[in-house]
Amino acid sequence: MASEVFEPVGKRTVATISRQSLHGEIVTRLRDMIIEGELQPGERIYENQLGEELGVSRTPLREALKFLASEGLVELVPSRGAVVKRFSAKDVEDMLIVIRSLEMLAGRLACVQASDEDIARIRQLHDAMVNHYSRGERLEYYKLNQQIHTGIVSLANSAPLAEVHGLLQSRVKRIRFIGHEGAERWAGAVAEHERIIGALEARDAETLARELDTHLVNGWERVKSVV
Amino acid sequence: MASEVFEPVGKRTVATISRQSLHGEIVTRLRDMIIEGELQPGERIYENQLGEELGVSRTPLREALKFLASEGLVELVPSRGAVVKRFSAKDVEDMLIVIRSLEMLAGRLACVQASDEDIARIRQLHDAMVNHYSRGERLEYYKLNQQIHTGIVSLANSAPLAEVHGLLQSRVKRIRFIGHEGAERWAGAVAEHERIIGALEARDAETLARELDTHLVNGWERVKSVV
């Protein structure tokens, strides 16, 4: 048995580093590196080199790569290691079709499941996003945009739904981020968002689903050219 | 060549294709073990024991566990290893809701994407399934049932769609298999399948989506009690 209860089951973590296992940290680290483009699609991953760069040995790094391979962010070529997965335009389009379907489902469920406070929180995010829009702050706008979509999905109160949505979302994140839209299209996107929030507040499931549908279709049109 | 050694590689009994890496084989092996119930939900996995049982060392086994953790079939508790993930009734219901939505999408896409030969193949599977039904062969029926649903999804010609569908499908497989339905409900399921195939052959997207919808709702009703 543990000798003395110095701290209650380690709830107060000092450096927060040793809380999660090392491979877990590497997973999130690498995921970010891939999403942010630090590791580019098609790039081969050399375990020794990357491990040294991250200051870890090959074992936990390899475990992290297996995890990311299952997530679909890297590809494992037998006897030839890991490569950052590259997606074709069709892949991205197919992903967005599925994401669209998932968000429509999420919207319908959210209209039933969400509490008034939940919806109010989304509204707050939306208002903040509009402020960033009016100031032309693209990065902040983008981040809140993501948060709103993820937020609606989480309102559906369905862990599997949130999971598969997040899975696909992480793959297209990088591409969407790249896609910088012109002023008039940007304005259109904001208007669509306004209607989305309105439908959610009215708990009008079908309208919400329809608005999400058109919004995501238009979103694809907006970034299509850059893929 | 100097690589003419035919000393057995490690302790492996090599009956399998050494084309795939060892951890890859372990992944499929463990996945089957979990789906077929050989490893039961909530069961803790001891790496030494399981590794010895499979005749592999801990390293590739751990890598396989990371992969399966990302798939959601096992849970990784820090410093306490892996346990086979257990799903609540709500989890299963939520998964089936998502699966239903995905299959409806797949059906709609399939009506556009599939070739006549593709549809004919599904019809053949269906006819074979009906034969097994009339002979009361539950296991064969079940397998073909699965194949048909997976088949329709693959007709949509969307890799991400097939992927997320398969991901969720693998989790509920075990539960669905357990669910042995009574004769009258079984008959109902077969009738629904007949209508599904009909709609697919007619390439009537909305009817197909609607039939898949009710079929999967009913399917959940059928197994609900046993979860």
Add this chain to the structure above:
DNA sequence: CGCAAGTATTTTGTATACAGTATAAAACAT
């Protein structure tokens, strides 16, 4: 007899070592 503390054993987490394979480079023949 109950219970807490200290010790032992098991198990996980990480690093290192070695074997096999693919890739790059060099030597040779044409």
Add this chain to the structure above:
DNA sequence: ATGTTTTATACTGTATACAAAATACTTGCG
């Protein structure tokens, strides 16, 4: 010079070894 075989190097795949943590066990004490 060019194409091919040989040799060297680098990298991945697997196994083993060691350290830290957790669980199980035993002992001491009330």
